Amino acid sequence: MRVGVVTFPGTLDDRDAARAVEYAGAEPVSLWHGSDDLKHVDAVILPGGFSYGDYLRCGAISAKAPIMKSIIIAAEHGFPVLGICNGFQVLAEAHLLPGALTRNADMHFLCTDQRLRIENNETAWTNGFTGGQEIVIPMKNAEGNFNCDDATLDLLESEGRIIARYVGANPNGSRAAIAGITNKRGNVVGLMPHPEHAIDLLTGPSKDGLTFFTSLLNSMVK
């Protein structure tokens, strides 16, 4: 199984994402923002970083990159896509996910090991978790404050599309303590914290993050 990892100018976490794909037992394939070629991958990860220097709005310029045109078409047909941190911002700007990520309520750049509760374990990227499972993975962002209007929040809640929430004090002001959401079909997932940094105890606070990547493999063999 081949999993694409997109590099935009200013992406930071593409190597860790590729490493997580390898740990999960799949083959990582580098994809370049300036090409529309998905290289016959079975799924795509949009990793974290500061693509295009966060110019205009986080993820706004990346959302219009040539690779995103192909990803948007594929995602609409059920192709699995995971956006982590800046990748989540790109998915929101590309309208593959609703809402927007805005400046953290207290203005601080957060860098912490964050406790999350998995709220939806039926997506392509979360099916290896048990419902309500609590995990700890790193989080590092300045624009992680999830915002949407009341109607969108009601829809996300009623359709079970909130995949993870922050446990304990709300770290960044996100509505309903949302850490991650999915689209209606469950193939596109955006998550603010970083599972790819929590796959090995040598380099992360836990191995909890690996389950996002092994979940993808489960969903593909089903």
Add this chain to the structure above:
Amino acid sequence: MGKIVVEVMLKPEILDPQGQAVGNALPRLGFTFATSVRQGKRFEIEVTGEPTPSMLADVERAAEEFLANTVIESFVVKVEK
């Protein structure tokens, strides 16, 4: 040479911590006039000749699709002399 200006502001219901931080700093500097500050963006777009209605329609579309994120922001397009 004409100039088209697009001004983008966070919608009133969206928290603007940057504007708040600026608003909190003003009184520390002795400026006591502000009851609230919100921060936005301004794009100055230069075009050849006087802006035409079709050009303005294109700018409107660019603002809607790209310059602003209408989930959280509103915008106005104006022609500047």
